[in-house]
Amino acid sequence: MFSTRTPSDLAPNRLTLAEQAARAAGARLIDLTETNPTRVGLDYPGRIAAALAAPEALAYHPRPFGLPAARERVAAELAAAGAPVDPSRVILTASTSEAYAYLFKLLCDPGDDVLVPVPSYPLFEHLTRLELVAVRQYPLDFHGAWSIDAHAVEAAVTPRTRAILVVSPNNPTGSVVTRGDLASLAGLCASRGIALVGDEVFCDYLVDPRPDRARVLDQQDALTFSLGGLSKSAGLPQMKLGWIAAGGPAPLVEAALARLEIVCDTFLSVSTPVQCAAGALIEAGREVRAQILERVTTNLRGLQALAAAHPACSVLRVEGGWSAVVRVPATRTEESLVLDLLERDHVLAHPGYFFDFPHEAFVVVSLLPPPAEFREGAARLLARASA
Numbered sequence: 001m002f003s004t005r006t007p008s009d010l011a012p013n014r015l016t017l018a019e020q021a022a023r024a025a026g027a028r029l030i031d032l033t034e035t036n037p038t039r040v041g042l043d044y045p046g047r048i049a050a051a052l053a054a055p056e057a058l059a060y061h062p063r064p065f066g067l068p069a070a071r072e073r074v075a076a077e078l079a080a081a082g083a084p085v086d087p088s089r090v091i092l093t094a095s096t097s098e099a100y101a102y103l104f105k106l107l108c109d110p111g112d113d114v115l116v117p118v119p120s121y122p123l124f125e126h127l128t129r130l131e132l133v134a135v136r137q138y139p140l141d142f143h144g145a146w147s148i149d150a151h152a153v154e155a156a157v158t159p160r161t162r163a164i165l166v167v168s169p170n171n172p173t174g175s176v177v178t179r180g181d182l183a184s185l186a187g188l189c190a191s192r193g194i195a196l197v198g199d200e201v202f203c204d205y206l207v208d209p210r211p212d213r214a215r216v217l218d219q220q221d222a223l224t225f226s227l228g229g230l231s232k233s234a235g236l237p238q239m240k241l242g243w244i245a246a247g248g249p250a251p252l253v254e255a256a257l258a259r260l261e262i263v264c265d266t267f268l269s270v271s272t273p274v275q276c277a278a279g280a281l282i283e284a285g286r287e288v289r290a291q292i293l294e295r296v297t298t299n300l301r302g303l304q305a306l307a308a309a310h311p312a313c314s315v316l317r318v319e320g321g322w323s324a325v326v327r328v329p330a331t332r333t334e335e336s337l338v339l340d341l342l343e344r345d346h347v348l349a350h351p352g353y354f355f356d357f358p359h360e361a362f363v364v365v366s367l368l369p370p371p372a373e374f375r376e377g378a379a380r381l382l383a384r385a386s387a
């Protein structure tokens with residue numbers, strides 16, 4: 001009866017079952033997988049909620065790409081972050097996930113494929129499958145820092161490849177794409193008629209970036225799309241305001257925008273109140289962003305300091321983003337380690353295989369939890385992994 005867009009196996013994984021059992025038994029867990037900024041004790045300015053009460057929001061003026069004032073505000077924000085773009089090339093969406101869905105509708109027919117990095121964001125599996133798009137993976141190589149193997153990317157391209165996705169800073173590796181890597185991807189895209197999609201939702205959270213980092217909108221030769229949103233940039237996932245900024249050769253951008261307009265006009269999904277509040281949310285969101293950046297930096301430094309006393313474990317270099325990867329001894333499987341950590345130490349963390357690391361053993365932690373809780377959870381993790 002049902003399509004194959006959703007998975008046939010809906011059974012929860014072993015970690016989820018173990019978490020449910022621990023919570024049902026009354027365990028107080030330290031959650032090192034928490035990535036919801038509204039649940040980690042940040043101080044949200046009261047003017048955020050007040051901004052949603054603007055009287056202009058009582059009138060409905062449907063615009064496929066969003067209200068001009070909100071698009072201009074987002075364009076100004078992008079320019080301030082070093083990615084200047086004309087407001088006419090900014091498209092508002094309800095989220096980055098929706099932005100992906102729109103771009104797949106724009107670029108792909110059923111069975112076409114897109115290239116995604118691994119390790120990376122696990123939601124790609126669902127985002128592509130829901131649009132009947134196939135996924136082909138290209139590896140990120142780690143040698144002290146993560147880099148893209150241009151030959152592996154080229155080898156992964158098929159006649160049906162419609163887009164190459166880059167995530168920078170990447171979740172969970174925390175790596176940023178370099179100018180050289182991005183230029184070679186853009187060259188490949190331009191020569192093969194493929195779009196370059198940059199997920200830059202974490203671009204405001206640079207902790208220790210390489211100096212030669214780059215943004216997809218810097219690339220002039222390929223059709224490019226940069227994705228961002230308030231979910232990460234202002235720690236406001238509940239507002240449901242994201243964006244796509246298009247770049248590249250003008251004829252290609254114009255052709256893409258004309259088609260995207262049909263997609264956006266069909267759904268008109270971004271609420272008027274959030275569009276009217278966009279300027280105020282971006283402005284107030286800076287305070288939240290500053291708190292998140294401080295939180296992420298504090299927790300990362302704390303994790304690195306704790307790990308120094310556990311020579312069997314190491315924290316991979318984090319350039320940006322909200323997560324860290326801990327390499328742990330591969331003397332046991334990641335699954336057995338995270339289950340033990342949950343059941344015996346009451347700490348929840350993600351195994352590397354959730355993110356398709358090429359081999360074991362890695363554990364991924366969110367850098368968002370309150371510092372005291374994070375330190376305690378990290379200490380238990382390192383002790384259990386070293387045991």
Ligand SMILES: Cc1ncc(COP(=O)(O)O)c(C=O)c1O
Pocket residue numbers: 035094095096097098121167170171199201228229231232237242
């Ligand atoms: C790399 C990456 N892209 C996109 C998103 C989702 O953003 P949004 O809430 O705007 O859909 C996430 C959320 O964790 C993410 O890690």
